[in-house]
Amino acid sequence: MTVWTPTDDGHADLTSHDAFAGGAPHNTFARLRREDPLHWTEYADGQDFWSVTRHADIAEMNKNTAVFSSARGIRMEDQSYEEYLARRTFQETDPPEHSQTRMKLMKAFSRTTMAQYEDDIRAICVDILDEVLDKGTFDATKEIARQLPMRMLGRIVGLPDADLPWLVEKGDALIANTDPDFTTHVLDKLDTDEYRMMPFNSPAGAELYLYAKDLMEQKEKAGDTSGVLHMILQPSKDGSVISDTEFRNFFCLVVAAGNDTTRYSIAAGIQAMCHQPELLEQMQAGGDIWETAPDEIIRWATPALYFRRTALQDHEMHGKTIRAGDKVLYWWSSANRDETVFDDPFRVDLYRNPNRHLSFGQGGPHVCLGMWLARLEVKVLFQELAKRLSSIEPAGPHKFLRSNFVGGIKELPVTVRRA
């Protein structure tokens, strides 16, 4: 049994958020990989872009930062230069500038540092699961997947626990800014001009801005140097210091990134358990599976559906010419279902090895900073969940986020029986 079968007609409009509201249009991606791997995608008001859908092409282009730049935006929507300056984070920079910022953060997010949080993560997982599993039937995204990443982010970034629910809410509004369940300001349906200069065009971005500013002032007064927020404010080797705008945008990035990507990985893993009952038994058998299962769950989820680059010079590919200035989208979601790389890509195989998925943007300088934290959270959560269950099944249809940028199951009703 497969976990989920795409239902699009193979010609979905990739610029439409609605086209992703039933899950990513994988029949369309499969057709593009087969017939038109470098696809000129028409988009309103002349914002057309290239869609790259094959794993091998994305892997090759992703490391070629001399031709494909992140510094002009990473979403499909155009933005003006002033908007870009106001909103950019280190996601929207290229080497060597990108490397310099990253260097300040790497240690805080390294595999070794993250490994020290394993006990904390486990304690939080136990808390979450002990509270929810007795309910029997519940929304697994809301009650499980949503909880862990934000509570952990609070620990790592050094945020007060009391602020976390508010931050989760703002983070949701920030990242899910095209889904009416999460924001009153749906990006493509309202004039969000007022918020153009804010991170993610979102009023929640404005509030997070102010929060970050206050938080840092308080921390400075108290001499609190814990967490990565302090680390990023330190001057780099050449004496340069991050600007206020860069810092506040980074804060929004961290809240958004910590809020939704791991959440949707966990949700996708739980959804897979509902539809492939053997997964629970395999997890319970334990052992080597924990070396490979987290990456397979994260491949299956692919929460970041795409990131965009902009060509800095003409580039020939598949008999076409990408012109300097053209936008190019790397559809990670398509690469992660590429049948030339993954056997039976629509089946979750927790033993899959090697697993060359691109959910973290592997193969390029922007590879996810939080990937070790994400893997660890996913591993520990499913270890603790599997231990406590004798069965899990759907209690109704699951619902995806209305977004062509973030792929996620926002409602996941399940019924569980405790072991």
Add this chain to the structure above:
Amino acid sequence: MRVIWKLADGREIAAEVAPGLSLMEAAQANNVPGVIGECGGCLSCATCHVVVDPDWADRTGAPGEFEDAMLDITAAERQPRSRLSCQIEAHPDLDGLVLHVPEA
């Protein structure tokens, strides 16, 4: 050129590597466990950590500035001849190179 990866568990993997390829790419192509290379050689991940055999250290050279900083965040502890193998290019002069893959 020929490269030998010596793994922490005592196993060895030997392979012919085309000049110009990075030794991280070569390790990926030969499924050398422990050399991951998440960032594709962009100095963003420090997951292709190797320790150059003493006999070869002079010929592979010293790490550059960014590489040096990244070597401080490797999963296995840094050693005096630690390198990120994405920053070593296969070259005929390195024929017979021996790299140790530290235990993560």
